Amino acid sequence: xxxxxxxxxxxxxxFFYPNFGGVENHIYYLSQCLIKLGHKVVVMTHAxxxxxxxxxxxxxLKVYYVPWKPFLMQNTLPTFYATLPIIRTILIRExxxxxxxxxxxxxxxxxxxxxxxxxxxxxxxxxxxxxxxADIGSIHMNKVLQFTLADVSQAICVSHTSxxxxxxxxxxxxxxxxxxxxxxxxxxxxPAPKRLSSDEIVIVVISRLVYRKGADLLVEVIPEVCSxxxxxxxxxxxxxxxxxxxxxxxxxxxLQDRVDMLGAVPHAKVQSVLVTGHIFLNSSLTEAFCIAxxxxxxxxxxxxxxxxxxxxxVLPDDMIxxxxxxxxxxxxxxxxxxxLLPQIDPQDxxxxxxxxxxxxxxxxxxxxxxxxxxxxxxxxLLERLPRYLSCGxxxxxxxxxxxxIDFLFWSFLQLWQPDQDIEVVPDIxxxxxxxxxxx
Amino acid sequence: MTKSEMDxxxxxxxxxxxxxxxxxxxxxxxxxxxxxxxxxxxxxxxFCACAFLFAVICFLILLxxxxxxxxxxxxxxxxxxxxxxxxxxxxxxxGSVIILPAFGVQLETIYRSGRTVRHFVPIGKILKPxxxxxxxxxxxxxSLSLILRGExxxxxxxxxxxxxxxxxxxxxxxxxxxxxxxxxxxxxSDCDTRRFTPKR
Numbered sequence: 001x002x003x004x005x006x007x008x009x010x011x012x013x014x015f016f017y018p019n020f021g022g023v024e025n026h027i028y029y030l031s032q033c034l035i036k037l038g039h040k041v042v043v044m045t046h047a048x049x050x051x052x053x054x055x056x057x058x059x060x061l062k063v064y065y066v067p068w069k070p071f072l073m074q075n076t077l078p079t080f081y082a083t084l085p086i087i088r089t090i091l092i093r094e095x096x097x098x099x100x101x102x103x104x105x106x107x108x109x110x111x112x113x114x115x116x117x118x119x120x121x122x123x124x125x126x127x128x129x130x131x132x133x134a135d136i137g138s139i140h141m142n143k144v145l146q147f148t149l150a151d152v153s154q155a156i157c158v159s160h161t162s163x164x165x166x167x168x169x170x171x172x173x174x175x176x177x178x179x180x181x182x183x184x185x186x187x188x189x190x191p192a193p194k195r196l197s198s199d200e201i202v203i204v205v206i207s208r209l210v211y212r213k214g215a216d217l218l219v220e221v222i223p224e225v226c227s228x229x230x231x232x233x234x235x236x237x238x239x240x241x242x243x244x245x246x247x248x249x250x251x252x253x254x255l256q257d258r259v260d261m262l263g264a265v266p267h268a269k270v271q272s273v274l275v276t277g278h279i280f281l282n283s284s285l286t287e288a289f290c291i292a293x294x295x296x297x298x299x300x301x302x303x304x305x306x307x308x309x310x311x312x313x314v315l316p317d318d319m320i321x322x323x324x325x326x327x328x329x330x331x332x333x334x335x336x337x338x339x340l341l342p343q344i345d346p347q348d349x350x351x352x353x354x355x356x357x358x359x360x361x362x363x364x365x366x367x368x369x370x371x372x373x374x375x376x377x378x379x380x381l382l383e384r385l386p387r388y389l390s391c392g393x394x395x396x397x398x399x400x401x402x403x404x405i406d407f408l409f410w411s412f413l414q415l416w417q418p419d420q421d422i423e424v425v426p427d428i429x430x431x432x433x434x435x436x437x438x439x
Numbered sequence: 440m441t442k443s444e445m446d447x448x449x450x451x452x453x454x455x456x457x458x459x460x461x462x463x464x465x466x467x468x469x470x471x472x473x474x475x476x477x478x479x480x481x482x483x484x485x486f487c488a489c490a491f492l493f494a495v496i497c498f499l500i501l502l503x504x505x506x507x508x509x510x511x512x513x514x515x516x517x518x519x520x521x522x523x524x525x526x527x528x529x530x531x532x533x534g535s536v537i538i539l540p541a542f543g544v545q546l547e548t549i550y551r552s553g554r555t556v557r558h559f560v561p562i563g564k565i566l567k568p569x570x571x572x573x574x575x576x577x578x579x580x581x582s583l584s585l586i587l588r589g590e591x592x593x594x595x596x597x598x599x600x601x602x603x604x605x606x607x608x609x610x611x612x613x614x615x616x617x618x619x620x621x622x623x624x625x626x627x628s629d630c631d632t633r634r635f636t637p638k639r
Contacts, residue, residue, distance in 0.1 A: 054572040054579075067576050085577040093579060421453060423581070423603050425572075 007370050008040040008095055012112040013102035014075050016045040016063065020267045022291050023103050023128050026182055028057075033363030035059045040427070042094050044087075046076045046108060060429075064090060068108070078107040080402065081409050087115045088413060092422040098370055100124045101148075104131065104141065104166075110148045117151050117384070118406045122373045125149060126156040127166045130288045130309050142169040143392075147399050150387045153373035156180050156366070159310030162288040171391070180365045181314070183357040184294040191300030191346035192275035201232045201338055204277030204301065206265060207284070207292060209240030214283030214306060219245050220327035221283070223253045225334050232338070233258050237265035237273050274299040278344075279337050285325055287311050293320065298353040300346020304330070304337045316356075319349060381407050450606060457606035470538040470617070472610045474602045476531055494519035528552050534597040536610055538617045544585075546596055562621045564588055568596075568614035570607060583607045585614075 011031060015023040031041040036059070047053075047065045055063045066086055071077040090096070099116040101109035104127050113123050125148065132138040149155060149170040155177045157163040167174050196202070203225070209215040219242075222234055236246060236259065243261070250259050265273055274280065280296030282305040289310045293303045297319050305311050307322040314320075321340070323333035381403070388399040450457040460471040497515035528550060535547040543561040550556075566586040571593070573582050581604040584593035596610070 053574045064574055064579070066574055082576075086574075086579065089577075089579050423605075426604075 005371070006038050006040070007367075007374075008097045009034065009042070009370070010091065010094065010096045010099045010112075010116075011041060011043045011102065012045070012099060012106075012109050013043075014046055014070065014106040014108045015103055016043060017057070018048055018051065019074065022182070022289070025267075025291070026126075026128065027102055028061075029183070029185065029359040030363055030366060031061050032059055033359045034366070035061060036360070037363055037367060039367075040094075042090070042096065044090060044108075044112065046070055046074075062094075073105075075106060076108045076111075078111065080111065081406060083108070083111045084115045084118075084406065084409055085413060087112050088119060088410070089422055091116065091119065091121060092419055093425050095424055096121065098122045098124060098373060100126065100370075102126050103128050104145050105129065110144060113148050113152065114403075114406060115410075118381075118403065118410050120378060122153045122370075122376060123151075124154050124156065124369060124373050125152050126158070127162060128158055128288060130162060130165045130286050131169060133169065143395060145170045146391050146395075147388070147402075150391055150399070151384055152176075153376045154178060154369050156369055158182050158289040159313050161310040161313065165288075178365070178369050180362055180369070181357070182289050182291050182294070183359045183362050184291060184298050184353065185359065186298050186350065186354045186357070189271050189274070189295045189298035189350075191350050195346065196276075196278060198278070198341065199231065201229070201279065201341065202235060202277040203232060203279045203281050203304075203334070204235045204237070204274055204296070205281045205283070206237040206270060206273060207282065209236075209238050209242040209246065211242065212285055213240075214285050214325065215240065215242035215246065217283040217285075217306070217325060217327060217330065218281075219249045221281075221330050221334070222246075222259060223249060223255065224327065224331045226253070226255055226258055228331065228335065229338060233260070235260045235262065235273065235277060237262040237270070239264040270295065271299060274301060277301055278341055279304060279334070281334070282306065282311070283325070283330065284308060284311070290314055294353070294357060298350055298357075300344070300349045302337050302341060302344050304333050306330070316352075319352075452603050452605065455600075455602045455606060457602070457609075459609060467540045469540075470613050472536045472538075472613065473533055474535075474597060474600060474606060475533045476600065490519050490523050493522055524552070528554065529599065531599045534600050534602075536596060536614070538613055540617055541621055544614065544617070546594075548598065558594075560585065560587070560594065562617065565614075565618055567618065568611050569593070570604070570611050581607055583611055 011027050013023060013027060015021060016027055017024055027043060031043060034041050041061055043061065043063045045063065045065060047067045047069070052065045052067045055065065057063060068076045068083070091099070099112060099121050101113045101123070103109060113125060116123050131141065133142065146169070149172045152172070155166065155172060157166050157177055157179055158181055160179055163174070163177050163179050166172065167177060205218060207213045218236075225232055246261065250256055250261070262273065274296055278301065280293065280301040280303045282290060282293055282303065284290065284306055285308060287309040290305070293305055293311070293314055296303050297315055303315060303320045305320060305322060306325040308325060312322060321333045321337045323329040385400050385403065388403060389396040391399055448459045454477045456475045456477065458473040458475065460473070462469040462471065494515050497518045498511060501511040501514055530551040531548055532551045533549040537545040537547070539545065541562060543559055544565065546558045546560070548556045564587050566588050568583065568585050571582050571584055573580055580601045583596040585596065587594055
């Protein structure tokens with residue numbers, strides 16, 4: 001199925017364009033760079049409002065918006081077996097060789113990986129977030145993750161902290177997990193052509209204003225910083241449930257002229273907001289990687305961030321000032337950053353980021369993971385079942401039953417509609433102006 | 440019409456047969472494409488089993504109602520016959536596309552019950568024929584549609600048929616050629632039909 005070492009990859013996730021976010025951008029940029037390397041990439045996600053069916057994106061990236069309605073936080077309704085027919089149809093008609101699922105919180109991803117394993121395809125999983133262990137939601141999700149990862153060919157995490165977290169949650173052997181960090185589009189995130197004056201220091205915050213992103217910390221930090229440093233101004237971009245608290249804080253301390261609230265900033269406008277500032281403030285309480293600080297560094301801003309999750313692994317020490325997620329510590333870090341500002345050269349920072357992070361590098365490393373996944377042996381159902389049994393006393397047996405039923409359903413589908421009856425899609429060359437077609 | 444005035448090519452795949460007739464009579468060449476659906480042997484058995492099951496269910500429901508058993512049996516078979524007839528009405532035997540150059544396109548659907556539905560589209564009304572991939576919650580298939588000027592909805596050429604794409608492509612190419620010939624000769628062709636040739 002792969003000619004000259006080139007793969008045909010199916011990316012599956014509940015999170016894709018037209019939504020914007022870390023996972024969505026990751027899938028898009030990775031797919032574009034893999035296409036440039038000569039692979040064929042198809043994306044499968046659920047339908048968004050009336051965006052349903054097949055769409056083509058830049059470079060001939062084909063996206064299947066399968067008309068399953070999302071039921072909770074962008075996730076498709078988990079039906080276990082109902083997605084098997086459409087996934088089987090897509091895998092056969094596109095002649096897929098490897099299935100790559102993204103994000104542990106995506107039900108479509110888990111179902112697709114389960115069905116792909118039943119049908120004998122090689123499977124790779126990328127985990128993008130850190131999750132807990134203690135609350136009831138996390139316990140259930142970790143069990144689901146354990147089931148999916150029991151039989152995955154290879155797994156990818158976006159930072160070493162994330163790898164630890166995934167390995168602990170799922171019981172996957174660490175040697176099967178690769179660490180490939182995210183990257184940033186340095187062509188899009190460029191510093192301002194003219195360097196900003198240092199009379200007034202502008203601190204930029206762009207994030208969803210939710211508890212997880214530390215909006216409550218901001219409420220404590222901003223008034224303190226404003227009183228300590230009279231020449232500091234804040235620009236806050238983003239929206240969310242905590243926006244009200246920030247506005248109340250602004251009213252209480254009369255900071256209307258020193259704190260600008262921009263509301264939701266579309267992704268295309270983020271760069272224009274970042275270049276108006278000197279310092280980028282990230283107050284997340286948990287973060288597996290944090291692409292936002294990469295974008296800020298690429299625009300030449302000095303970053304102040306909470307020392308959580310994978311954040312310390314992202315930037316070199318001279319580009320970031322870390323603090324504990326505590327208001328006093330963060331105020332001290334901002335003070336230190338303001339003192340460091342004269343030594344920062346935005347253009348130099350941008351050039352260093354160009355060398356450190358690039359999506360082409362991520363794609364090449366992912367290609368190595370795909371090649372390694374291909375070398376895994378093909379195993380039939382009986383050889384795979386013991387892996388599920390080791391998931392737990394009761395859970396193991398339940399998972400085995402689920403996989404056996406899945407296998408029986410697949411066998412029934414093969415009798416109802418044999419593989420040869422599903423038409424293969426011809427490769428249409430949308431990128432070049434040649435009239436020849438590949439086949 | 441003598442054999443020399445007609446060119447016929449036939450492709451068969453699974454249940455579908457594609458027949459292409461070119462009638463070279465005066466005044467113009469008329470392009471006719473048929474897609475014929477074969478009677479499915481296993482389908483007939485399944486169908487009769489479903490009808491029988493339906494009759495049994497009707498009978499059981501009517502058992503709950505008070506009344507003469509003979510009347511109940513008759514009623515349940517009446518329902519089953521009605522149900523059969525409705526299903527036969529839906530079953531398509533043949534779909535045809537007749538391209539009349541510089542005039543229009545006639546779409547015909549012939550059902551197994553004998554009913555024929557015809558739809559004529561003037562050539563000026565067709566903006567472009569398109570091959571779409573349609574995605575449903577359980578499957579994905581190709582369909583040939585016409586984009587009509589001034590209309591929001593696409594017009595499906597074969598409404599209840601799902602023929603393979605290798606049969607839809609020659610019809611699409613013929614439709615594109617007919618539309619291009621209708622427009623001014625110096626205009627560039629929009630349908631790059633050379634780029635799409637599936638494996639047979």
